[in-house]
Amino acid sequence: MKTNILLISLYYPPINSIASNRIAAICKYLDPESFDIDVVTLLSDDAQPYENNKNIRIFRVKDTSFFRPFRFLTRTNKVLHNAKALWNILLQNIFPEYSGWKKNVLKTIASLQNDKHYDIIFSSYGPSAPHEIALKIKKTSDAKWIADMRDEMSLNPFLSPRKRKKLARIEQLIFDNCDMITSVSKPILEDFRTLARDKAEHIRFLEIRNGYDFPLRTHDSFRNGLFTISHIGSFYGERNPSNFLSALSLLHKKALLPSIRVNFIGISKPISIPDNLRSVINVSSSVTHYDALNAMEQSDALLLIHPTTGNKGIYTGKLFEYLGMKKPILALIDPNDVAADLINQTNAGYSGDNSDIDTIQQNLLRLYHEWEANTPRYFNIELIQKHHRKEQIGRLENSIIKLLHE
The missing domain is CATH 3.40.50.2000 (Glycogen Phosphorylase B;)
Structure with a gap:
């Protein structure tokens, strides 16, 4: 019998980002004979709301929040760029983040759960919205929860004190409820282990680095004129x-x-x-x-x-x-x-x-x-x-199998 995974991430192709590439690699390299994956992600302007590709179903959900962050897709003048950045900072610190998306995602997942039992919930930060959704689902589910912390949360030095305080509260809820934490490097994992204190005893910590996803280049003789x-x-x-x-x-x-x-x-x-x-x-x-x-x-x-x-x-x-x-x-x-x-x-x-x-x-x-x-x-x-995506996701697959057999 296949393992059913519910994967919650704001980022997924065609949204162009390193975060999207990480989640896409998980779907690509987990064994399709062993895993069925439902991806719930953000609906972008250039994407279809639903796709079905062999063992992967993708549900792209609209963000109906009244206040939404700007995305920096094209180069703008300095005044407009700074205005957009200021708006996003205010949004993070004053208004609930992606509230409309979270509400719609929970409805989507509730509908999916009517027909499917999930063995694994996998949520990816940032922002914190996917983890907040996973927290709510975990309370009424016997699924194992993997919280993917690509980067620091409350220890991020570029965030405001108010934002870090909010994330610190969410972190402690994650530590209370998750079964595994993954991140891109051992030092970041150790920071999460320290923040979890005695809660770390029931959590697996796994380093899954990012990687490249193409054949290793062999153009050693390439040289430009400049x-x-x-x-x-x-x-x-x-x-x-x-x-x-x-x-x-x-x-x-x-x-x-x-x-x-x-x-x-x-x-x-x-x-x-x-x-x-x-x-x-x-x-x-x-x-x-x-x-x-x-x-x-x-x-x-x-x-x-x-x-x-x-x-x-x-x-x-x-x-x-x-x-x-x-x-x-x-x-x-x-x-x-x-x-x-x-x-x-x-x-x-x-x-x-x-x-x-x-x-x-x-x-x-x-x-x-x-x-x-x-x-x-x-x-x-x-x-x-060793830093090809396939190698890194192979480590994740082995850990998921161990987690399910505990």
Whole structure:
């Protein structure tokens, strides 16, 4: 008999995000002979309300909330972008989040439960709405509940104190009721274990990293006529390219990078480009996942930016696709966190703190000179292959089987 899974996530294709890719990979790689999956997700403008694909049914539910957050899909001017961001912050702190969607999802699930018994409830954060829905269902269900914490909740340093306090309350309810917590890294899992205190004794904790979902690239001889370094994805909060641009501007003034092109792809937030770099920088708005992968493949190096916050366990989802592309990485990240460790272990590039302009310059010059000399890079292929989505979801499948047989 198959195991029935109810998967609740705000994000799912065709919504274009790393969160969507994570949930889609779960559906793709869990054994179809062993699992039937019902996905309940958000209805977006370009999607069908219902799909049925072999062992996967997708129910896309409309958000009828009066107050709804803005999505940053296209590049806008600074005033409009800041106005949208301010509205979303106010929405998070004043009004119930996705209240209309939660209400409609609960009705949808109640209807589904009339015809099907679920063995597993799998809900994915963020936002907290999927977990809040799972909490209500768990109270009247004997299903095992897996709470997927892709990122920190109450420990997220970019949230307001009021929002963190609200999430802390939800966390404790999750710890009271869930059977397993998954997250993208061991440090984040350990933070949840600490927050759970004695409640952690009845919870399984499992690291399921994000990953890449394409054949490992084999284009070792690829080389552009100009050294092309690309950043794929949006900027938000404290994550921005200002320090990278400062370092690049200093090198450009010294004529140390005579043949360089920089691409910022998938940008919605306006960025300030120094005058002396306007001829070498290209900026484009949101692109499809296919186009994003193609842009990575057509680059000589890839740029990763995440400022040091003191919180540990931050990989950022795009790192794994960068690794799968086998492109050298310039990482402006916490040099003492998991992402820097993985880049070192895979021999995939160079890391330095986002605030360290001198190190950014040194690492950028190293990559440029390696491109100039056409120096081969010997990646740790075996380790990179372990970060394919199929490998990561295989670990989840094994844990689900164990959970059901407890």
